Amino acid sequence: MTRSSHLPQQGLTQPRRGRWRRRLVAAVAVLVAVPAITIAILAGLWVDRPVHTEIAEFDRPLAIPPLADSRVEDGRRVFDLTAAEGTTDFGEGRKARTWGFNGSYLGPTLRAERGEEVQVNVTNDLSESTSVHWHGHHLPAEMDGGPHQAVGPGESWSPHWQIDQPAATTWYHPHPHGETADHVHRGLAGMFILDDPDSDPGGLPSEYGVDDVPLIVQDRSFGSNGGFDDGEPMFTSVGFLGETILANGTVDAHHEVTTELVRLRILNGSNGRVYNFGMDDDREILQIASDGGLLPEPHPTRRVQLSPGERAEVVVRMEPGETAVLHSYQPDLGTDPWTSRFSGGGDTFDILQLRAADRLEESAEVPDELADAPDLDPGEASQTRTFRLGGSNINGEKMDMDRIDEVVEVGATEIWEVTNPGNTPHNFHVHDVQFRVLDIDGREPEAPLSGWKDTVYAEPGTTMRLALRFTDYTDPDFPYMFHCHVLRHEDRGMMGQFVVVEPGQESGEPPSSHAGH
Numbered sequence: 001m002t003r004s005s006h007l008p009q010q011g012l013t014q015p016r017r018g019r020w021r022r023r024l025v026a027a028v029a030v031l032v033a034v035p036a037i038t039i040a041i042l043a044g045l046w047v048d049r050p051v052h053t054e055i056a057e058f059d060r061p062l063a064i065p066p067l068a069d070s071r072v073e074d075g076r077r078v079f080d081l082t083a084a085e086g087t088t089d090f091g092e093g094r095k096a097r098t099w100g101f102n103g104s105y106l107g108p109t110l111r112a113e114r115g116e117e118v119q120v121n122v123t124n125d126l127s128e129s130t131s132v133h134w135h136g137h138h139l140p141a142e143m144d145g146g147p148h149q150a151v152g153p154g155e156s157w158s159p160h161w162q163i164d165q166p167a168a169t170t171w172y173h174p175h176p177h178g179e180t181a182d183h184v185h186r187g188l189a190g191m192f193i194l195d196d197p198d199s200d201p202g203g204l205p206s207e208y209g210v211d212d213v214p215l216i217v218q219d220r221s222f223g224s225n226g227g228f229d230d231g232e233p234m235f236t237s238v239g240f241l242g243e244t245i246l247a248n249g250t251v252d253a254h255h256e257v258t259t260e261l262v263r264l265r266i267l268n269g270s271n272g273r274v275y276n277f278g279m280d281d282d283r284e285i286l287q288i289a290s291d292g293g294l295l296p297e298p299h300p301t302r303r304v305q306l307s308p309g310e311r312a313e314v315v316v317r318m319e320p321g322e323t324a325v326l327h328s329y330q331p332d333l334g335t336d337p338w339t340s341r342f343s344g345g346g347d348t349f350d351i352l353q354l355r356a357a358d359r360l361e362e363s364a365e366v367p368d369e370l371a372d373a374p375d376l377d378p379g380e381a382s383q384t385r386t387f388r389l390g391g392s393n394i395n396g397e398k399m400d401m402d403r404i405d406e407v408v409e410v411g412a413t414e415i416w417e418v419t420n421p422g423n424t425p426h427n428f429h430v431h432d433v434q435f436r437v438l439d440i441d442g443r444e445p446e447a448p449l450s451g452w453k454d455t456v457y458a459e460p461g462t463t464m465r466l467a468l469r470f471t472d473y474t475d476p477d478f479p480y481m482f483h484c485h486v487l488r489h490e491d492r493g494m495m496g497q498f499v500v501v502e503p504g505q506e507s508g509e510p511p512s513s514h515a516g517h
């Protein structure tokens with residue numbers, strides 16, 4: 001275009017001639033670009049077409065993760081977890097190189113009672129550094145297993161803490177700096193069930209693996225060689241999205257039900273996928289718990305949506321001899337159809353078939369009252385902090401291991417205001433504490449958010465207010481994390497660090513990630 005100014009004039013002034021050239025070029029560009037963009041979008045839609053995985057046979061019994069062995073030493077309940085590589089046979093020629101704790105895929109279920117001192121001896125038999133985070137636990141930052149507590153190959157780490165929180169379905173998984181998505185995808189995760197006999201409402205199904213069933217839901221894809229395919233969809237906004245569901249590592253799973261009521265402790269252990277659980281015949285189920293424990297009262301519902309890292313406990317009533325399928329309906333991922341689609345918003349899955357025996361043992365009725373509501377009064381808050389989730393950052397900053405983002409005084413009740421201003425689905429997880437969701441865009445949250453939470457879905461275009469209380473475990477140097485639990489987002493930097501300090505104390509220096517632990 002600049003060359004035109006050197007051409008001899010033929011009736012047109014130079015500027016006018018340049019303008020017509022520019023218009024012509026613009027018109028050609030539009031004629032070329034519009035079909036190209038259209039073809040790209042159509043190709044993208046074809047490549048990223050919604051996944052509808054229906055299971056015909058449900059021919060494998062649901063694996064129940066074994067309860068971890070433990071022993072009591074010096075008043076502590078001690079568990080051993082060893083992370084190692086192995087091979088897992090998922091059936092029908094699907095044999096994958098996987099990672100697991102005390103086995104080739106996932107790990108045993110740890111279980112402890114409120115008041116107990118626990119210690120977990122973590123050994124890393126992998127060829128690279130990892131860490132183990134106790135998701136949902138209230139514990140000292142140094143025991144938390146975040147990116148500062150890397151366990152090198154061949155090394156061990158033995159965190160210990162006292163269980164001091166209500167009964168809940170929590171879990172453990174690696175949290176190495178920038179590598180969490182990869183390590184969890186390979187198979188490192190397990191459940192950690194907390195009991196609290198003193199506040200047990202009674203009557204809930206509670207025989208582990210029989211009518212009280214752990215259910216770790218993950219999506220995976222298998223390549224032509226039978227191994228895991230960790231390729232991400234072309235236009236994904238949440239990282240990896242798999243096409244096959246693993247329930248406790250089982251593909252096409254069923255569970256034999258022998259009681260009228262069965263309790264499912266559902267953990268969304270997936271990297272980026274949001275599920276919208278419900279039964280295939282749309283029957284009513286009772287949600288009885290969320291991340292941090294039992295809800296104040298059972299919530300009758302037909303859908304339970306969980307983003308990565310969230311848990312819900314539900315009770316399903318079965319009739320003798322029938323089958324019913326736990327299904328994932330299309331999740332609600334916001335109003336932007338493109339982003340929703342590219343985050344798995346159009347996908348549906350069969351998860352697990354429940355097969356009732358011809359005669360079912362009688363179950364007790366679920367109590368009308370389950371637990372005390374969270375006793376967090378926003379009127380007592382001493383501080384409001386704001387967190388804006390955008391791009392791969394929080395408040396414009398990417399995770400920096402050497403930067404403490406927030407300094408919290410012990411004993412404080414605070415309000416954390418979390419905004420997701422864009423179209424991409426995110427969620428928000430806070431280490432150390434269970435919080436209460438006060439409101440979402442000014443509205444009181446629905447019943448599933450009436451209990452304790454540590455991970456909450458951040459719907460695109462909304463702001464929510466959380467109330468948190470930091471009761472103990474001061475340490476000016478070792479930080480806790482807050483982050484998006486979409487693992488690809490977290491790894492790319494959507495994470496920050498806070499320390500809990502004595503009143504008036506300043507934050508110190510975070511330890512290096514490889515400080516000899």
Ligand SMILES: [Cu+2]
Nearest residue numbers: 426484486489
């Ligand atoms: Cu996110």
